[in-house]
Amino acid sequence: MIAAVAVAQSATDPLSGLVLRDHPEPRPRPGWSRVRVVASSLNMHDLWTLRGVGHPPEHLPIVLGCDAAGYDEDGNEVIVHPVLGDPDAGGGDETLDPDRALLSERHDGAFAEYLSVPTRNLVPKPAWLSFDEAACLPVAWGTAYRMLFTLAGLTAGDRVLVQGAGGGVASAAIKLAVAAGAVVYATSRSEAKRAEALGWGVRAALPTGERLPERVDVVVETVGEATWSHSLKSLRPGGTVVIAGATSGVNPPADLGRIFYLQQRILGSTGCTRAELVSMLRLMEATGARPVIDRTLPLTDIHKGFQLMIDGGLTGKLVIHPPTPRQ
Known part of the structure; x- marks a missing residue:
């Protein structure tokens, strides 16, 4: 599959460490689910990774992308909750788990055709929300x-x-x-x-x-x-x-x-819990609040998207569409 992979870090030239290349599809593992990504979105976290801020170089190479919406293995429309952590280790709050990680920190992220996450991190996507809108929600x-x-x-x-x-x-x-x-x-x-x-x-x-x-x-x-x-x-x-x-x-x-x-x-404050993501969806349904989408780009143009973020040329979110997976 095609993926956007961070292979190096540079504070002055972050995009030099971002490559589009063929990457192995995630393998099945107990308690995890594979998601076919329909849409993802850029976050400052992705840029910090490329700049070497808060991301140890020994975790490279890694597929970037913290946000995703798509289909699970049974064809259900899902949103990926991006905080991979144990609620019990955080007193009922996975964001307080000392060993938590955001998607793309220690596990390959969403700028790809497929990703794999713990099954508990999948949230049903409401029918009233488009995939592009859903992909803007988890982190921001x-x-x-x-x-x-x-x-x-x-x-x-x-x-x-x-x-x-x-x-x-x-x-x-x-x-x-x-x-x-x-x-x-x-x-x-x-x-x-x-x-x-x-x-x-x-x-x-x-x-x-x-x-x-x-x-x-x-x-x-x-x-x-x-x-x-x-x-x-x-x-x-x-x-x-x-x-x-x-x-x-x-x-x-x-x-x-x-x-x-x-x-x-x-x-x-860092991230949100799965329960907070679900509660937010209920608020959005009740009030009609929807994300601001500046534009959408294919995964092949992801360098252009990052440059717009670096230049401050975005208002709201930039959505990334991976290619349709090969049959």
Whole structure:
């Protein structure tokens, strides 16, 4: 089968380590299921792997791709939950299993015609959701759902700030928070992305760093150093910042005085549980919330997709279609 494989890592030229090549199809193993991939989507995690961030080189080569939707061996339409972990080892939460791994970290991922995952990681795909939409959900939307509802405890009427409106997690957080009845503010350096966010239902979309009309209850932070000070200043006393990424850097000034004096909560978040993914699907069905898809590309154009991500040329998600498997 054809697959997009990370064979090397480079901080300055990440795409030099990405190759399209023939790769062995996954073999059957007890407790695992093979999935024919219909659609997958790009995530920053894929780019970090190619840059050598958080991915040991001894785990190469590996097929990239954290998100997938397709058919299981019985022909059922499924979404792949990408966190491979033991809920019992995490106190009932597989994201807290110390030995957890995201798909494509220690197991071949979704940029291929087929993949194999533990059978418990398969979630039935609802008929009202297309394969392209489903492929956008597990990492970005699952992450946003956990940030907003499990960790921040978002309720209708809460004020929310989402930094970096064009990203996959950020666009998901906006859509989910608006669907839940929150008042949402968004920031972006891009005027075009601010305009997009207004179309998703935010109350105001502001240039990065600009003062908000009011302080917020929750900040969704995936940008890091470039927006951290603004996130803390925008937060009400007792409010919550939830962090699930730091694309602009991981070492912002802590501002500990503000945090303790205003009793602000800083929470880290990684991925979502299978149960949270299922709950999110129920929310989407009830509210009509759907992912933002910037464009779709064939697997053969995956280098172009990564370059668009590197250049900041995407709003929402980029979906990848593998070739139809050979008979």
